[in-house]
Amino acid sequence: MAEEMKMRATLQGDVTDVKVLMNHVMETGLRKDPKTEKFIPAHFIDHVVATLNGKTVLDAQWGIAVAKNPFINFRIKGAKAGDKIAISAADNLGTQYSGETIVAAK
Amino acid sequence: MDKLRRLYLKSAGAAGVLLAAAGAGLLKPGEVFAAAWNKLAFSSNNVNDAMKNANYGGAVESKDIILKVPDIAENGAIVPVEATSNIPGTTSMAFFVEKNQYPLVADFELPSGTEPYISTRIKMSQTSNVRVAVRAGGKTYMQSKEVKVTIGGCGG
Numbered sequence: 001m002a003e004e005m006k007m008r009a010t011l012q013g014d015v016t017d018v019k020v021l022m023n024h025v026m027e028t029g030l031r032k033d034p035k036t037e038k039f040i041p042a043h044f045i046d047h048v049v050a051t052l053n054g055k056t057v058l059d060a061q062w063g064i065a066v067a068k069n070p071f072i073n074f075r076i077k078g079a080k081a082g083d084k085i086a087i088s089a090a091d092n093l094g095t096q097y098s099g100e101t102i103v104a105a106k
Numbered sequence: 107m108d109k110l111r112r113l114y115l116k117s118a119g120a121a122g123v124l125l126a127a128a129g130a131g132l133l134k135p136g137e138v139f140a141a142a143w144n145k146l147a148f149s150s151n152n153v154n155d156a157m158k159n160a161n162y163g164g165a166v167e168s169k170d171i172i173l174k175v176p177d178i179a180e181n182g183a184i185v186p187v188e189a190t191s192n193i194p195g196t197t198s199m200a201f202f203v204e205k206n207q208y209p210l211v212a213d214f215e216l217p218s219g220t221e222p223y224i225s226t227r228i229k230m231s232q233t234s235n236v237r238v239a240v241r242a243g244g245k246t247y248m249q250s251k252e253v254k255v256t257i258g259g260c261g262g
Contacts, residue, residue: 015221028229030207046148047139052219059139059215063148065206067184067227074214075221090139 005099009085010106016079018050020072020087022097028064045070045097048089052079081105144213153202153209153237157248160200160213162239165246168193173238173249179230182255188225189238189249196222196242204250205234230255 006021022045029042042064050058057076079085086100147159157163174188187201199222200213211228222240230236230253237250 026229046143049139056217057220059141059217060212061141061143061148062212063208063210065203065208065211065229067229071225071227073188073223073225074216075223077219077221088139092143 004097005087005089007085007087007099007101009079009101009103011079011081011103012106015075015077016052016083016085016103017075018073018085018101020050020070020099022070022089022099024068024070024091024097026064026066026068026070030064043091043093045089045091048072048087050074051086051088052076053083054086057085079103144210147210147213148208150210151207153204156202156208156210157200157237157239160210160239162200162241162246162248165239165248168240168247168249171238171240171247171249173236173251175236175251175253177252178254178256180256182230182232184227185230185236185253185255186225186227187236187238189223189240191222191240191242191247193222193240193242193247196240198241199224200239201226201228202237202239203228203230203234204237206231209237 004023009016009018024045025043027040027043031040033040044064046062048060049056058074081103083103084100089097147156150156150159170192172190179185189199198215201211202209203211214224216222233254235250235252237248239246239248
């Protein structure tokens, strides 16, 4: 299975900095294939949820204008070194993606 | 959260969207996502409609939102954007590109315990204002900044 996500969560004081890099084409549906002159169908991640030890800490809806191979950086309070942060994502074609990481002390 | 969900459901056609999404297999039993994808807002062509449909209507400009974007982006396909809200009780944050065909880029719900900060990368079709809108204590606020996009990425 191709690697879907790279994640890193680093404790900085009482705030945990979470960086996520996903592997996705994020095709807008507005581009034409130069050979066939037909529109390339939209294919993009439209939902992303992050959880800390199972509790939702980020709930996002995305459109087509999030850049290819999406990157997000967010910050949460209340996490400790060793806690688990998980990401669940889904695209407009119904494919599900997931990733997880353990909070590391800086 | 429940109130917001209701708002999404009340949006015109949202019920139909929900059914269509379920039919297309987008919503699986036990799905963790709190709300159905806000098709109405994501398919709005005008930034003010997009803001209204994403429940950020009537947002007032606030200096307490710090929006960091490049002055010039050579490649409109990857434009870094970063926003921090210093407004107490910020519960969500959304990014818009005024001149994109569909201005709403992304909408982030930030439960309590999550800092009012998001950094991500977006696509811009041309030079435009980028807007960030936030919801805090039932009110909405915004900040915007122009990004010049160099068409063709020649660096000129």
